[in-house]
Amino acid sequence: MTDTWPDIAPAAGTPACGPPSFAPERGWWVTRHADVRAALTDPTFQVPVVAGGPPGTLAWLRASVSRFSSPSRHAERRSIVVTALHALDPDDLRQEAARLTGAVLDRAGGRLDVMRELARSVPLRVLAGRLGLADPVAAGTAVAVVAAAYHPGVDVAHLRRADRAVATLLAVVPPAAPEVRANVIGLLVQACDATAGLIGAAAHHLLPRPGGDPSGAARTPELLAEVLRLDPPVRATRRVTASAVRLGGRELPADSQVLLRFDAANRDPGVFAEPAAFRPGRAGAGLLTFGAGERGCPGDRHALALATGVLDVLRDRCRRTPAPLCHEPHPTLAVAKTLEVSVR
Numbered sequence: 425m426t427d428t429w430p431d432i433a434p435a436a437g438t439p440a441c442g443p444p445s446f447a448p449e450r451g452w453w454v455t456r457h458a459d460v461r462a463a464l465t466d467p468t469f470q471v472p473v474v475a476g477g478p479p480g481t482l483a484w485l486r487a488s489v490s491r492f493s494s495p496s497r498h499a500e501r502r503s504i505v506v507t508a509l510h511a512l513d514p515d516d517l518r519q520e521a522a523r524l525t526g527a528v529l530d531r532a533g534g535r536l537d538v539m540r541e542l543a544r545s546v547p548l549r550v551l552a553g554r555l556g557l558a559d560p561v562a563a564g565t566a567v568a569v570v571a572a573a574y575h576p577g578v579d580v581a582h583l584r585r586a587d588r589a590v591a592t593l594l595a596v597v598p599p600a601a602p603e604v605r606a607n608v609i610g611l612l613v614q615a616c617d618a619t620a621g622l623i624g625a626a627a628h629h630l631l632p633r634p635g636g637d638p639s640g641a642a643r644t645p646e647l648l649a650e651v652l653r654l655d656p657p658v659r660a661t662r663r664v665t666a667s668a669v670r671l672g673g674r675e676l677p678a679d680s681q682v683l684l685r686f687d688a689a690n691r692d693p694g695v696f697a698e699p700a701a702f703r704p705g706r707a708g709a710g711l712l713t714f715g716a717g718e719r720g721c722p723g724d725r726h727a728l729a730l731a732t733g734v735l736d737v738l739r740d741r742c743r744r745t746p747a748p749l750c751h752e753p754h755p756t757l758a759v760a761k762t763l764e765v766s767v768r
């Protein structure tokens with residue numbers, strides 16, 4: 425592969441950009457860059473509330489974390505997360521992710537599943553270790569179970585497994601007030617699928633095919649930023665309108681269910697010239713994959729550092745095999761199920 429990159433076709437289901445649109449079976453979709461940004465930064469568009477549950481359960485965790493907090497609780501809980509992240513050095517995360525990745529590749533035979541062996545484990549092990557969890561490997565496994573049950577529509581068996589995983593995590597997270605411990609776990613859960621999805625998408629698009637040229641000279645962080653724009657692991661996020669509101673020339677009634685489509689907004693032709701072209705380092709109004717405003721991702725630099733550590737080593741030592749790619753079923757995330765590479 426050279427520095428002339430092919431276009432990345434939109435994932436199936438990515439809508440074109442246009443004014444906010446409504447359909448009874450799916451609610452409102454917001455697809456233009458300016459409209460998505462406006463909704464993310466307008467307090468009328470609120471994160472849907474979640475039901476609580478007995479202490480130590482998944483429902484308790486969801487009701488205690490900053491991510492799903494009501495406006496009245498959000499700032500204080502977010503400050504717990506921001507303080508915890510502030511203590512982590514992204515350079516150290518990158519180096520540790522690269523070290524663990526190298527160790528996994530050294531042990532691998534000729535082939536390896538990037539998703540299972542690296543994308544789903546290395547970032548969590550690094551973060552859990554640096555956040556002081558007693559057993560980073562066990563913590564990583566438990567976080568993945570919680571993450572799989574974090575969003576609505578999960579069956580009872582998965583919820584029970586997730587309750588047990590929350591108990592496992594509470595046993596290894598450093599002692600602190602319950603809300604602090606919940607938010608440290610919440611931070612790991614937020615990191616889990618999105619970072620794995622980014623690593624999978626980047627490995628899929630960036631690693632040379634068998635017999636292909638080594639990947640070009642572009643730096644990994646710029647490559648990752650462009651993968652985040654064109655093939656985002658977080659496709660969309662939800663909001664509910666607290667009152668009637670005007671957005672992008674449309675009137676949305678109170679209590680409207682709204683899906684903010686990062687996948688479409690990141691390809692807005694009014695913002696990105698030749699939006700389907702893969703151009704690392706391109707100028708523009710900025711990708712929306714990390715959200716924006718006071719709810720925007722506080723772990724963006726950490727995510728990029730972790731993914732860079734893994735990808736730097738993969739680019740050097742791995743080739744993509746022709747095995748087909750398919751994604752986990754999920755309403756708003758895009759995470760590859762498996763992704764095979766050959767190793768040298």
Ligand code: HEM
Binds near residue numbers: 502
């Ligand atoms: C490629 C990887 C990642 C992507 C694309 C991503 C994306 C996002 C987005 C879009 C949101 C906001 C959701 C909304 O407004 O509805 C968010 C929130 C959040 N993310 Fe990330 N994230 C990633 C990795 C991480 C990592 C590595 C961490 C921690 C180290 C993290 C921690 C969080 C937290 C704690 C929140 C909730 C913030 C709050 O409640 O105010 N994320 N993320």
